[in-house]
Amino acid sequence: MKQNQKRIEWEQRIADCTNSGQTIATWCEANSIKLCNFYYWKHRLRDQAETGADQPVKWMSLDIQPFEERSSWPEGAVSVEIGQAKVVVTQGFDQRVFRDIVNILQTL
Numbered sequence: 001m002k003q004n005q006k007r008i009e010w011e012q013r014i015a016d017c018t019n020s021g022q023t024i025a026t027w028c029e030a031n032s033i034k035l036c037n038f039y040y041w042k043h044r045l046r047d048q049a050e051t052g053a054d055q056p057v058k059w060m061s062l063d064i065q066p067f068e069e070r071s072s073w074p075e076g077a078v079s080v081e082i083g084q085a086k087v088v089v090t091q092g093f094d095q096r097v098f099r100d101i102v103n104i105l106q107t108l
Helices: 003-020 024-030 035-051 095-107
Strands: 078-082 085-089
Touching (some): 024 035
């Protein structure tokens, strides 16, 4: 079974369980599904929805400049160092974009 088919199947199972009015344990037992598998897929699908992992990759441009002294940063900005890279994060930053940047820098 392809991964997309499994995802669709588990989305339906989770919706069926939610709509059944039963506890997860009771519903899983009645449908011969291991509780650990149910929770695995529930968390996996939630994480994919939160991170947009099931969405096509979108690229963005970054303006890479020499690292500036702290005195020139906007108020409330913080510096995050990952390896040799330094990223200045300002108020109102996009958490998803920042998480993606951190993940990429950790692989370098």
